[in-house]
Amino acid sequence: MTIASLIDSPSELTDAASSKTAIVLMTRIRLARNLSGTAFPGWAKPAQREEILRICREAVAATSPMKRSLNITVGELSELEKQILVERHLISRELSGAKGGAGVVISKDQAFSVMVNEEDHLRIQVLRSGFQLKKAWNAITELDSALEDHLDYAFTPTLGYLTACPTNLGTAMRASAMMHLPALVISNQMEKVVRAVNQLGMVVRGLFGEGSDASGSIFQISNQTTLGESEGEIIKRLHTVLQSIIEHELNAREKLLEADAGKLFDKVGRAFGILQNSHLLSSGEAMNLLSLIRLGIDLAVFPDASRSVIDRLFIEAQPGHLQHAQKGEFDPAQRDLLRAARLRSEFANFVHPNFSFSTNGKN
Amino acid sequence: MVRAELIKNLMANPLKCDLCAKPATVHLTQIVSNKVHKVDLCETCAQAKGVTDPSGFSLADLLLKASLNPDTPTAGVRCEQCGFTQSDFKKHGRFGCPTCYEAFKGVVEPMLDTMHKGTTHTGKIPQRALERKSIYDRLTKLELDLTEAIKSERYEDAARARDEISQVKQTVPSNPKSAR
Secondary structure (H helix, E strand, O other): OOHHHHHHOOOHHHHOOOHHHOOEEEEEEEEEEOEOOOOOOOOOOHHHHHHHHHHHHHHHHOOHHHOOOEEEEHHHOOHHHHHHHHHOOOOOHHHHOOOOOOEEEEOOOOOEEEEEOOOOOEEEEEEEEOOOHHHHHHHHHHHHHHHHOOEOEOEEOOOEEOOOOHHHOEOOEEEEEEEEOHHHHHOOOHHHHHHHHHHOOEEEEEOOEOOOOOHHHEEEEEEOOOOOOOHHHHHHHHHHHHHHHHHHHHHHHHHHHHHHHHHHHHHHHHHHHHHHHOOOOOHHHHHHHHHHHHHHHHOOOOOHHHHHHHHHHHHHOOHHHHHHHOOOOOOHHHHHHHHHHHHHHHHHOOOOOOOOOHHHOOO | OOOOEEEEOOOOOOEEOOOOOOEEOEEEEEEEOOEEEEEEEOHHHHHHOOOOOOOOOOHHHHHHHHOOOOOOHHHHOEOOOOOOEHHHHHHHOOOOOOOHHHHOHHHHHHHHHHHOOOOOOOOOOOHHHHHHHHHHHHHHHHHHHHHHHHHOOOHHHHHHHHHHHHHHHHHOOOOOEOOO
8 A cells, every 4th residue: 555545545533433432532552562682763773773674564564454554664755744644643743753764554444553663663553433442452452462473572571561661661551532522621620630630640632642732622531651550450440531531521511501501602603604704724723613513513503424524624624634635835824724715615515503402401 | 741730849958959969949749640759859950851831741751860860879780782871861761672671670660669550560461472482492492402412422312302392393383583
């Protein structure tokens, strides 16, 4: 598979959204793995990195989920292609900035991606739309075990899988969910939630990971610690935390409706108006407007079927995807014009809001 | 993102900064997984480490580096496999190779308790890889025995080793790869 055909084909993230994905947009699990007796990527010499890359790419490509995958080095990707892969959460920003001897293997359906020579030799990842921690775990552990047939992993019985950074030792697993939490943001409760979640050993980040902002009221919640608990225990604990965040979000929505439904619907209606008529939209503003439309869908202002359209636009409004669609490179000011045009045309045919069914606070 | 609670302490009896020797004026308490972690820093180090920016700060990383002060007894240790030293770790915040965990055991072990929920792995084990490794270790030993036996003309021992080798080889799965 080539990068061009991968970019143009539907992905798990952009085309699999269902009504089940109301609050949890997507579930993701990643495992860090390293080859025994081999220097970690950050310390390996260039020739050694190339050798690691060759061995890992070959091993990954030989597994059954990776049949007919995209198998490419970072050097072969253009800046725009890298940006698109970052926006689809298929590679990290760190990998996209790698100088040499780094690569990625991405499955045809874009549900699996294996980064080679990021911080660790292998960063295996699985993406699933919606709230599907168990399914994601089953999928990733199968791929991981298949790789074991070809590679000798660095592992000790006491420290588990050995990783370049000691904060990832043990299971070397980070499980995360991407959550849409507009009501908690509107009612200024996110700070409280973040603090509570931290106390439970979980971390909250923005849409694109460490240091990114939470535009569109989208947050990533994941486990902080990796040693001392099994994968199952971590997933169970994360599941409980996510479940309780979902409840808090639903409560917050109900409270907003009770207190002043008019104010909430005004936000949704105005967002719709701006998306239909504006001529300049930054990606941050677009995300926030789309988030309000998504909230409107959850509140039955728009039909359920529109949710997947919004989830696709969340990705397509990003700078990389926007430039790819317009077949060129544009500066931020031009992008804001193009983004607004793209959204205007998308919302010209969008179902009109219907506020009459929404007053009983359906979620 | 880790929320850090900042308390500027102006009391007498100044503590020393965990990173340099200057008096500490910033005292941090962070609760992760119901465990209380404390760090004392001077103004300069607090700024440099981004402690004042609660969104991009990890106490775990900080603790990691604090425990690697050059005056610790393990300061001179080098990893035999990859030549990594403790000051390299301070600079990169990452280890050089898997064997470093053995070389820097004394440094790693004390910080695991603060960093993680426990200190012992209880999760998945790469079963197939470990079995394969034990087979290969056995083969290496048998081949050594064989050479030794031939050298010292113990032909019966040599024959036994040879038979065992061919037996073990039949159980061997496909070739494993590593970048050694």
